[in-house]
Amino acid sequence: MTQFQQKTQITRIERLAKDIVRITLESPEITSRAQPGQFVMIRTGNGHDPLLRRPFSISQTSNGKYFQILFKVVGRGTEILSHCCEGEYLSVLGPLGRGFHVDCSAPNILLGGGMGIAPLLFLGKYMSRKCISNPPKVVIGARTVSELSPLLHDFKELGLPVYPATDDGSLGYHGFVIDVLQEMNLAADTRISVCGPYPMMFAVHQFCRAKELACQVSMETTMACGMGACLGCIVPVEKGGYAHACSDGPVFDAEELLWEVK
Amino acid sequence: MGSEMKEVDLSVSLGSLKLKNPVMTASGTFGYAREFAPYVNLQRLGAVVVKGISLEPRIGNPSPRIVETSCGMLNAIGLENVGVKRFIAEKMDSLRASNVPVIVNILGDTLDEYREIAAQLADVEGIAAIEVNISCPNVKKGGVAFGTVPEMAEAVTAAVKKQSRVPVIVKLSPNVTDITVIARAVEAGGADSVSLINTLIGMSIDSKSRRPGLANIIGGLSGPAIKPVALRMVYQTAQAVSIPVIGIGGIETVEDILEFMLAGATAVQIGTANFINPRVSEDAVEGLAQYVKEQKMGSIRELIGALVTA
Ligand SMILES: Cc1cc2nc3c(=O)[nH]c(=O)nc-3n(C[C@H](O)[C@H](O)[C@H](O)COP(=O)(O)OP(=O)(O)OC[C@H]3O[C@@H](n4cnc5c(N)ncnc54)[C@H](O)[C@@H]3O)c2cc1C
Ligand SMILES: Cc1cc2nc3c(=O)[nH]c(=O)nc-3n(C[C@H](O)[C@H](O)[C@H](O)COP(=O)(O)O)c2cc1C
Numbered sequence: 001m002t003q004f005q006q007k008t009q010i011t012r013i014e015r016l017a018k019d020i021v022r023i024t025l026e027s028p029e030i031t032s033r034a035q036p037g038q039f040v041m042i043r044t045g046n047g048h049d050p051l052l053r054r055p056f057s058i059s060q061t062s063n064g065k066y067f068q069i070l071f072k073v074v075g076r077g078t079e080i081l082s083h084c085c086e087g088e089y090l091s092v093l094g095p096l097g098r099g100f101h102v103d104c105s106a107p108n109i110l111l112g113g114g115m116g117i118a119p120l121l122f123l124g125k126y127m128s129r130k131c132i133s134n135p136p137k138v139v140i141g142a143r144t145v146s147e148l149s150p151l152l153h154d155f156k157e158l159g160l161p162v163y164p165a166t167d168d169g170s171l172g173y174h175g176f177v178i179d180v181l182q183e184m185n186l187a188a189d190t191r192i193s194v195c196g197p198y199p200m201m202f203a204v205h206q207f208c209r210a211k212e213l214a215c216q217v218s219m220e221t222t223m224a225c226g227m228g229a230c231l232g233c234i235v236p237v238e239k240g241g242y243a244h245a246c247s248d249g250p251v252f253d254a255e256e257l258l259w260e261v262k
Numbered sequence: 263m264g265s266e267m268k269e270v271d272l273s274v275s276l277g278s279l280k281l282k283n284p285v286m287t288a289s290g291t292f293g294y295a296r297e298f299a300p301y302v303n304l305q306r307l308g309a310v311v312v313k314g315i316s317l318e319p320r321i322g323n324p325s326p327r328i329v330e331t332s333c334g335m336l337n338a339i340g341l342e343n344v345g346v347k348r349f350i351a352e353k354m355d356s357l358r359a360s361n362v363p364v365i366v367n368i369l370g371d372t373l374d375e376y377r378e379i380a381a382q383l384a385d386v387e388g389i390a391a392i393e394v395n396i397s398c399p400n401v402k403k404g405g406v407a408f409g410t411v412p413e414m415a416e417a418v419t420a421a422v423k424k425q426s427r428v429p430v431i432v433k434l435s436p437n438v439t440d441i442t443v444i445a446r447a448v449e450a451g452g453a454d455s456v457s458l459i460n461t462l463i464g465m466s467i468d469s470k471s472r473r474p475g476l477a478n479i480i481g482g483l484s485g486p487a488i489k490p491v492a493l494r495m496v497y498q499t500a501q502a503v504s505i506p507v508i509g510i511g512g513i514e515t516v517e518d519i520l521e522f523m524l525a526g527a528t529a530v531q532i533g534t535a536n537f538i539n540p541r542v543s544e545d546a547v548e549g550l551a552q553y554v555k556e557q558k559m560g561s562i563r564e565l566i567g568a569l570v571t572a
């Protein structure tokens with residue numbers, strides 16, 4: 001595996017909704033090696049505050065040269081990033097972690113909730129090319145239409161069947177993505193890839209366990225280094241002890257993890 | 263460039279341990295070095311200090327283990343590590359292959375544990391020095407940290423020293439009233455050098471959720487925020503002992519290193535800054551070489567303790 005620490009130029013910054021931002025960065029090195037589900041660590045400034053880099057999934061790549069991150073403004077780091085300008089440079093570390101396992105021989109369903117949709121775009125694009133005879137179905141959910149419609153558009157452009165859901169019913173199914181999944185007719189060998197809030201992934205895992213479906217999840221934790229050095233990014237595992245989200249994950253087989261009601 | 267670099271003397275001695283330059287990486291912030299191989303030419307570093315090793319494997323604390331604070335971070339990793347046996351079996355090969363002096367950081371719950379780890383490491387090829395983390399609670403003495411009681415600090419030092427064939431560095435805890443008392447105690451115990459500081463005990467609270475930032479509630483503060491405290495302690499310690507002092511705490515730039523050396527440090531360790539710029543240690547070596555050349559100094563050693571106070 002090859003990783004880079006680079007100053008990468010912002011070629012585009014878009015505000016997709018009130019607090020959802022997409023940044024396009026130029027790096028042939030990172031882009032050409034990135035796998036769906038991998039992430040980058042980005043410095044939000046040059047000073048000491050905020051000190052640590054912030055992790056973001058790679059949400060799209062294009063032309064072997066550009067990659068995108070898609071994020072919600074939730075705190076200081078994302079606030080600073082949201083005010084960046086085209087032409088500016090960001091220090092990026094990546095591509096990091098282990099991404100999604102892709103198996104085109106079985107039917108695939110990609111499930112995303114909120115910003116968890118970000119890595120699924122990359123995965124969807126990758127699968128739409130690789131799994132031509134067996135393209136994945138996509139189920140994505142968000143709170144409301146304004147957060148979901150820009151992303152819905154991207155999946156539709158890939159030509160994938162998309163099933164949207166919103167908490168308030170303002171677009172698509174009125175309810176959660178797990179409800180959509182429950183109403184689908186699933187083949188016994190269906191493979192589910194999911195990224196979203198913990199309770200959502202937990203629910204999907206329980207559903208898959210009951211139906212004996214393969215399920216992989218992308219975990220989010222606090223991270224200081226993103227490269228296996230600080231040991232801060234733990235997730236409890238079934239066999240006891242912890243795995244490290246940045247180096248053993250962020251994508252895990254849901255069965256390997258120890259799920260806790262939070 | 264190669265021949266120009268050779269003219270610059272960055273070498274320092276920590277007792278019998280000779281380093282080609284004073285820049286090391288701090289324990290717990292550099293993994294087992296190979297994590298950093300994509301970013302750093304490890305051979306350029308003075309030494310690497312690996313994650314703290316205990317006798318038995320430890321799974322560490324629950325999540326969250328880290329939280330960012332103003333110009334710093336708190337961690338309560340809980341000394342997660344694979345234990346000394348697996349460390350020797352699984353990590354030493356790649357460390358030896360990296361062609362950089364390897365310093366193994368050790369920790370224990372009891373005096374016997376420290377002694378036993380040191381004994382097991384004594385026959386291992388490719389270890390340049392042992393660094394003893396004495397910030398750990400002594401479970402046989404009501405959980406009081408070894409590094410906070412002079413007699414206990416001295417006893418641990420002597421126990422490890424007796425087992426070791428390589429130089430022993432004792433890493434001091436800053437969570438004491440007078441660090442020079444502890445420094446003198448470990449010197450009396452036979453330490454070849456001291457390194458300081460380990461993290462400062464701290465805490466953070468999220469007023470919205472009314473929860474602590476760390477699952478362990480309290481943790482160790484590191485990063486730029488602790489530099490003034492570290493600098494002061496290095497300064498005081500360098501005056502109190504005659505063994506070499508290794509400065510640690512919030513170091514990131516060449517200027518930071520110069521400051522620690524002026525305060526009396528013979529060498530330094532870079533910790534948290536590795537997370538932000540994984541190449542920071544190698545950048546610092548290059549920067550120091552540049553500095554020595556520009557200043558037309560014969561050696562970097564001229565800086566050690568050269569603080570101007572008059
Ligand atoms: C592998 C990985 C991939 C990620 N990919 C994405 C992505 O593609 N898009 C994206 O938007 N985010 C993603 N995240 C989460 C993102 O890293 C955090 O939202 C970001 O670090 C917050 O930084 P901040 O400085 O803005 O917030 P901070 O100042 O650190 O925190 C401010 C507040 O935001 C809350 N907060 C912090 N982190 C999160 C979080 N993860 N989710 C919700 N609230 C949070 C905290 O509770 C805190 O109160 C990812 C995280 C990981 C580990
Ligand atoms: C995540 C993390 C893990 C650490 N683990 C250890 C350890 O195992 N043993 C040890 O002696 N010090 C450990 N330290 C302390 C550092 O080696 C160093 O003394 C301290 O962080 C101060 O330096 P800094 O400000 O440059 O980080 C750790 C620090 C951090 C941030």
Ligand code: FES
Pocket residue numbers: 222223224225226227228229230231232233244245246247
């Ligand atoms: S984020 Fe540092 S080890 Fe995973």
